Amino acid sequence: MLKNLFSGHLSTLKYVLRWSLITIPVSVATGSMVALFLWLLNWAIHYRFAHTWLLYLLPVAGVAIHFLYKMYGASAERGNNLVIDEIHEPGAGVPKRMAPLILITTVITHLFGGSAGREGTAVQIGGSIANLFAGWFKLNNADKQVILTTGIAAGFGAVFGTPLTGAVFALEVLTIGRIRYNSLLPCLIAGMFGDLTVSAWGLHHTQYHIDVVATSQQIYGHNIHLNLLLLFKVLVAAVCFGLVAYLFSFTVHQVKIIAIKGIKKSWLIPVCGGVIIIALTLLLGKPDYLSLGVDAEYPGAVTIVSAFHQGGAEAFSWLWKLVYTCITLGTGFKGGEVTPLFYIGATLGNTLASVLDAPVSLFAALGFIAVFAGATNTPLACTIMGIELFGSEHALLFAVACFVAYYFSGPSGIYSAQQQRGSKIGANS
Incomplete structure (x- = not known):
């Protein structure tokens, strides 16, 4: 032995x-x-x-x-x-x-x-x-x-x-x-x-911060370590995060299909994509939704960082970033989807916080990881990401947001090669 x-x-x-x-x-x-x-x-x-x-x-x-x-x-x-x-x-x-x-x-x-x-x-x-x-x-x-x-x-x-x-x-x-x-x-x-x-090599990553949020409450004289009203608001937001993740995955795939079917000369596809991005930027009158969205091009620009603050995003910033990114990637430009998903999630969280009367920085953080979780079907990894980036204090809320978004994000995601074992809510095959 x-x-x-x-x-x-x-x-x-x-x-x-x-x-x-x-x-x-x-x-x-x-x-x-x-x-x-x-x-x-x-x-x-x-x-x-x-x-x-x-x-x-x-x-x-x-x-x-x-x-x-x-x-x-x-x-x-x-x-x-x-x-x-x-x-x-x-x-x-x-x-x-x-x-x-x-x-x-x-x-x-x-x-x-x-x-x-x-x-x-x-x-x-x-x-x-x-x-x-x-x-x-x-x-x-x-x-x-x-x-x-x-x-x-x-x-x-x-x-x-x-x-x-x-x-x-x-x-x-x-x-x-x-x-x-x-x-x-x-x-x-x-x-x-x-x-x-x-x-x-001396490179540093962007730091994000969640303001202090009271997560406990008193019920019939007993201290409950989770605020039930806040949990309900997180659940509502998480459903929205999952639906937007689905919208992103669906849209980026559809842009590719429409571009290939509608434009016979393949080299014209990125030309049309580039022209649309330019036209949208001129129409909106600002460059906030171009490129990565982490650093501000000018004071007051909407970025991932600004979304963690009250008034740091407009009501439809998340939708504009979704449109810009789906056109960019769907017409042949290169890069990843994840940082734009962070932007979409953080700005959507900012907007939902205003609607639900919830803590802005917390909901920006939840959107940051949950939209990503839904679009990539990786709720466990995204829960861990929340802890690595924002600390462990709100780990339970991170998990709730990521897993609910995962379930509401549809049967597939942004990676077509990702295999599936049964449905998300059914037994594995």
């Missing part, structure tokens, strides 16, 4: 050492490239702030992106879905050119004002680098699935500064209703070292 116990612990130790030696180089390489990406992205956004005329070249930038992928992209244009498919069923692999190609084209998108994010870029960088190392290490298909999953964890953890979220997101995003625990330890290592590498 002792011999078997010792043998089991020895096997575990070998497993930990082996995957540490495999995962750490992948994570450091991914974190370094993500750090370069974040630096270039910050430069591109602020350069456009100083040269606003660049927006009028967005259609030209779209054509450049189109032909870059046409000449060099091959299967890489499938982006995150290619990485997810390769994890489900290893085949041709993830192209080495995916990492530099998505980095360059995402920076181009933001330099000229396209409304996109950065998570997709980080995930594709991680997947491409992980696939490269899988070849160098001569891994079999089962191990290749694990290392590709760690690439997602490293990229996500590095780009947002949320290592635990990165690990859980990489496991949860693959299949709705199922988590593969065999990759948990390598993903945790990847998330940590991806994030540490970005920090080592």
